Every structure is written in C-alpha cells, then in structure tokens.
Amino acid sequence: MPVNIDMLTLSPKAHEATLVQGDHYRFTVLTEQLIRIEYSEQGVFEDRATQSIINRHFPIPEFEVIRKEGLLEIITKHLHLYYTYGPFSKSSLRIDVKNNYSLYSNRWYYGDAFETLKGTVRTLDHQDGAVELEEGIQSHNGFSVIDDSKSSILVDEETIVPRVHDQIDFYFFAYGREYKDALRDFYKLTGVTPLLPRYILGNWWSRYWKYTETEYKELFQRFQKEDVPFSLSVIDMDWHMVDIPEKYGSGWTGYTWNKELFPDPTRFLEWLKEQELRVTLNVHPADGVRAHEEMYVPMAKELGIDYNAEHPISFDITDKKFRDAYFKYLHRPEEERGVSFWWLDWQQGTTTKVAGLDPLWLLNHYHALDQVKQGKRPLILSRYAGIGSHRYPVGFSGDTIITWDSLRFQPFFTSTATNVGYTWWSHDIGGHYKGYKDDELSLRWMQFGVFSPIMRLHSTNSPFNGKEPWRFQEGIGDIMKQYLRLRHELIPYLYTMNWRTHQNNHPLIMPMYYEYPMENNAYDAPHQYFFGSELIVIPVTEKLDYDLQKAPVDVWLPEGQWIDFFSGRIYTGGKKLRVFRGLDTIPVFAKEGAIVPMAKHVSHSNSVDNPTALSILVFPGKSNAFELYEDDGESFAYQDGKYAVTKMQLDWENQKFVFFPAEGDRSVIPENRELNISFKGFTDMKKIAVRMDGQEIDFVNSYNRETNTCTVKIMNYDTRSMLEIMLLDEVLIQEFNQYEEAIFDLLNKAQISFELKDMLYQLIKQGKNKFDLLIELRTMKIDENLYDAILENLID
Incomplete structure (x- = not known):
C-alpha cells in the first residue's frame, strides 16, 4: 500500500510535454533552470523513481526546441543546450548558462569537471580536522550536475531493484546564484525533509x-x-x-x-x-x-x-x-x-x-x-x-x-x-x-x-x-549548565524552524551566501552561518588570548545593524571585524527587528512540551513578524490541521509590539500563558502601555542595563486575545556610547601590566574623538589582539 507521506510519495513520471527525445537520447525540461539528460544505446529510458530522485512531475515550463540538420537546441530563459547527436561527448553536447558571473565559466561541456560550493560526506569517522567534501548543487559559477546513472530503482516504497541497462542519467542545475530557488527545486525533485519530533x-x-x-x-x-x-x-x-x-x-x-x-x-x-x-x-x-x-x-x-x-x-x-x-x-x-x-x-x-x-x-x-x-x-x-x-x-x-x-x-x-x-x-x-x-x-x-x-x-x-x-x-562547568538550559529555552524557535524546513524548504542552517549571493565576503566567511531566520552564529574555534582572557573571532556582518544576542550591543554591519568573547559567550547576532520566541526556563524539568511561559526576545531597528508554529510535537495530526500558529509583530514605525491571537487548532497549546517580552538593545523605556483586546492590563516592567534589555511581563495572557505593547518613549534604540565602561571591563580582566592598563585607560578617558584615539593607540605598538579588542569597543 502506498504511504501518503511527502518524503516517500513517488511521482517519478514527467509530463510528456517536457520531453525532447530521439532513439538514444532524452532531455526532460523540468524547469527553466533544471534539465534531465539521458542517453541509452538500447533506447531504454527510466521513468521510475530512484534512490535519489522520486519526483519529476513538475509544472510544464516555457522552453523552445530548435531542430536543424545535425543539431538540436533547447532554449529556456536560463540556459541554452546544444546537441549534435550521437553518443554524449565534449564535442556533441554542451550547455551555455545565461549569466555573467565570469568571463569564461558559464559554458559546460559534457564530461567537464565543474566547481561547486561543495555538499557533504558520508562520515567524519577518525578525522582530525577538515576532509574533502562531495560536490553539491550550488555553484559560484551558477551551474552544477547530479549524476544519477548508477542509483538503483525504487519501484515502490518497498521494492528496490538495480538498473538493467547502462544509462547516462544526470540532472543539470542552472540556477545561477539563486541558491534558495535551487534548493527548493532540489527538494521537489528528491523529496521533502520530514518534520522532526x-x-x-x-x-x-x-x-x-x-x-x-x-x-x-x-x-x-x-x-x-x-x-x-x-x-x-x-x-x-x-x-x-x-x-x-x-x-x-x-x-x-x-x-x-x-x-x-x-x-x-x-x-x-x-x-x-x-x-x-x-x-x-x-x-x-x-x-x-x-x-x-x-x-x-x-x-x-x-x-x-x-x-x-x-x-x-x-x-x-x-x-x-x-x-x-x-x-x-x-x-x-x-x-x-x-x-x-x-x-x-x-x-x-x-x-x-x-x-x-x-x-x-x-x-x-x-x-x-x-x-x-x-x-x-x-x-x-x-x-x-x-x-x-x-x-x-x-x-x-x-x-x-x-x-x-x-x-x-x-x-x-x-x-x-x-x-x-x-x-x-x-x-x-x-x-x-x-x-x-x-x-x-x-x-x-x-x-x-x-x-x-x-x-x-x-x-x-x-x-x-x-x-x-x-x-x-x-567556572567552565557552570557555563556549560547555562548553555544546556539555553538549548531547551530555544526549542520554540527551533521547532518553528523545523516546520519551515519541512513545509517551506527553509533550513535551520544556511551558509551566508544564501542570503547574500553577490557579496564576495559571504563566501569568505565559511565558519559562520544563519541559524534560522533571525540569527547569525559564529562559533568560537580558537583558544583564549591569555592576556585578554578573551578569544578572537573574525566576523563578517552584512549591511545594516546587528544586535548581540547576549549583550544587546548594536553593531553596524557592512564590514569585517574581529570580535572578542570571554568563556561565557560566543558571537551570535540578531538581525534588525528579530523576534526569537523561547521557553521560560523551568527548573529541574526535562519537559519540552509547548510551554506555559514564553520568553520572547525582540531586537530593535526594523519592522518584522514571526509566526510561532506549535503542534503535538510527535504525531501526523498536523497534516489534518491540528496545529496552531501565533503571529508576533514588531511595528517599528508605530513603536509597538503585537501578539496576535493564535490561529488554527488551539487545543495543542495552553489556554493561558505567562509572557516575558524582552526588548534587547533598547534604552530603559519608562513609558509603556499594554492592552489586551483593547483594554489596558497590568504588567511588570524591568530593565537590565548590563544587557540593555527592557522586559515586560504579563502573567495571564489569553491565547485567544490580541496583545499590544505600546512603546511610548521617543528613543527606542540603544546607542552604544558606553565604550569607556566596556574598555574598563576589558582592561580590568586583562592579564597585562598595571602600568599599561593605567596608561590606556587614561588615554580613553581624555574624551578624544574615536578616530584620533585609534591613531594614537596604533602608535603605541601595543599587542595586536589588545588593539583589536579596544577597536571592537570603539567602532559603531
């Protein structure tokens, strides 16, 4: 009996209208950017699913076929295929990809090696450091190939058989640097990622x-x-x-x-x-x-x-x-x-x-x-x-x-x-x-x-x-405990990203070039990645600088403002910089307007159920919305609509945060919740009003100056109601003008001479403009990491 689950639903036969076929060759135009290419001396072509490919039933794309004496051409908006018949070879088959990323790398000849941004590998067993990865579908030059010629045939969900005839069977991707589009169609071709429990x-x-x-x-x-x-x-x-x-x-x-x-x-x-x-x-x-x-x-x-x-x-x-x-x-x-x-x-x-x-x-x-x-x-x-x-x-x-x-x-x-x-x-x-x-x-x-x-x-x-x-x-053990608790607090955010991966082909982890494909810096930051829709993470992979008691991390921040997830400090992007972090933190940056729903920590509990108390982190800078997804966490009931979506919105222009009524099947979430909405990277806002369904309600407001966080606590929020938090102060965003205090903290922890500490701190306190201060610091020929650590605290 066929299994009606997306990951195993087989639709391997393409539309007849997408086929361009001869006695020994067949081309299937799956999209304007994806074409299947087959050759068989026996004239036998495979319409069943394989281990890798389970769906070829794509909508019919626009394309043109030109047949001339000794030449077949297939033209789409994104590629131009030339085939002079006979067995595939460099001289008989080529494809021009319509992009200008390179003066010379947009033509592919059959059999040519091709460069990609790599994929993955079977295992890291026994490895100490980097290994060579297999090829992926994404390429800086705009095209790549999946060779499916050797994979076995998936007759149905239970029956797998080898191919009977030797065939050439591969898929040519010509998505340019539209990486997310390429991944979307890759999932359509190969099956979706299941929703994890x-x-x-x-x-x-x-x-x-x-x-x-x-x-x-x-x-x-x-x-x-x-x-x-x-x-x-x-x-x-x-x-x-x-x-x-x-x-x-x-x-x-x-x-x-x-x-x-x-x-x-x-x-x-x-x-x-x-x-x-x-x-x-x-x-x-x-x-x-x-x-x-x-x-x-x-x-x-x-x-x-x-x-x-x-x-x-x-x-x-x-x-x-x-x-x-x-x-x-x-x-x-x-x-x-x-x-x-x-x-x-x-x-x-x-x-x-x-x-x-x-x-x-x-x-x-x-x-x-x-x-x-x-x-x-x-x-x-x-x-x-x-x-x-x-x-x-x-x-x-x-x-x-x-x-x-x-x-x-x-x-x-x-x-x-x-x-x-x-x-x-x-x-x-x-x-x-x-x-x-x-x-x-x-x-x-x-x-x-x-x-x-x-x-x-x-x-x-x-x-x-x-x-x-x-x-x-x-000290290290205590920090470990804090991070293990943090992981459980992040589950509402992670589970929503799990849903997006399954439903919208939007993975939890993405390289920087997925969002910034035309930025060279995005390709030069292999150690950092997007962690869901709201965050960028750069793990610390170097030891502490003993003198500073902080580890150096090279970071590229795209244009815009980025807010440190832990400290609330705001960084101006559009540049590379070196940041320094003590043992208790790593560089995690939230985008402008980011909304990160988290579970409030419940002491001495292993539960990961949909929480009765939420902690929502909200970051300044732009309007943004986030839809929190929740279901029973384990069954397939979500396929029958048994899930709830709660929309949260930061309206930056009108200075308010809105928590909308949960939509869908509210039986999967608590009827009432405690909400702790933390505005991180904001000034201490004294003028706040909170309304539920238009009526003002009581709340508790507190401010943490160390993390620049204003927290609004609502004890009994009805998940059927609309909650509005009006931020009435004129200045919302926290400007980082506390560099003197930050540099004092840096110097106070540094394992360097007291004389150097005093000299540097006196220089900082003189109130010079930052540019002149940096020039003078450079002339002092201090340690490079110390200079860079001070620099991090001076730049906007």
Missing part, C-alpha cells in the same frame, strides 16, 4: 559506557539536581550482551538486553519515561542474529533456519522475508516497551547481494518506512548515504577526534551540507575519542552544539572522557 531538539545524553541501571538513574538524578535538562537518552551498545561465547563471534551486533546491567529493561525504560526522557538504542546490524539471542528461535523458525544446529541468521536487508522478521522480532518489541527510534551505527559495509545497492541507504530507508507504517514521524540516527538522504534524518557524523582542528571544521561542514539539502547533522559534541583533555575546547564545542541542528553530547568509553558539566573546572 519536538523532543529531538533538546539535549541528548550519549556516552559509550557500560552503565548499570543504578548508575544510569543516579546520573540523571544528578542532572536533575544540577538543573541540567535532557530530552533524549542515547544508550550505546552495552545495553545488549557484548561478552558472548566465542563460537558466536563478535559481540558488536546484539539485540538481547544485558540483564547483569539492566535486570528489568521494561522497568528501566518506564523510569526514563517518568523522567520525561525518550530513548534511542545503538545497534550494529551487520552480523545478523546468532543463537545466543533471546529472539533467535522464533525468528529462525519463521525464516526456515535450522535453529537446533544454531545456524546464524545472516543480515540481508535486501530480502523482504528477512526484513519483515528483522522489524518484527528485533525492533518492534523494544519500541512497544519504550524505545523511540534507533541509532544505526556502522559495520554494514557498502555492498549487498544486489549489485550497487548500499546497505546503509537501505537501512535508513526501511527504518523510516517502518516508522511511518506505525504512524510515527520517520526518525533514525544514521550516517549519510548520498543524495536524497535528507528524507531520513537525523545524520550521525561519526567518531571524530577531540582536537581544536575537529571543532574548527564542524561549523563549515554543518552549514555546507545544506547544499545537498542535508540539514539535520548530529555531531559527537565535544568529540568522541583520542585527542586530549582541554576544558576550554569542551566548552566551545558545547556552545557550538547549542547553536547547531542537534545537540548530542558524546564521548568514548574512557573513564577520563565524559561530558558531565561537573567534570570540568568550576
């Missing part, structure tokens, strides 16, 4: 460690005591029997609980559920099922295997009979008693008995399909298996080495994966193994994790390698 966006606890049930409970009781929230428990391979009789082989693959560690698995899973934790278990399926497993006999009987002889049940995901038993006996019983999804770890290799068919892709596909059949949103944790893998989130990036070089690569790696639509990478935050102990590195990695798609702490089975905050220096 809400709990996935919280903190995950993962450690390769042989816990006992008692130890595990004590760990999470300690987390609760320390007020550190988690939404997901990831139990690595030692949940199952590992030390098995030698005659059965390795214990790497297993499905039977280790009763010495977990005497009553049902009781243990129920306890985790009581703590509001979901569970995933790690599995390595490659070795199949051996005779020591509890489910071996019934499974062997069903598959006709001599269980008395203890013949192993071989892993063969291509075989439907095995596959049905695999889910029936190995996975469904654990899901029924509390396992939410599976971590499909390595060890399958890259071959199956079907030539060219990757077992990793098959596992990802069939596990997702099995969950859909059960009425669950498709969800796994598994490695990337090629184009189309975004249909099977979440991605496990592998076992990385614990070094600064590994951390430096991950922000670029994460954002660049968007170029193949793969937006939900989960890294081993803090690194997996080897490397060295460095508390500062662990903190910076965790801060990146909070502002990455999935926040999964992880470490290997060394007694010295764990990510519990109390393992680190006291």
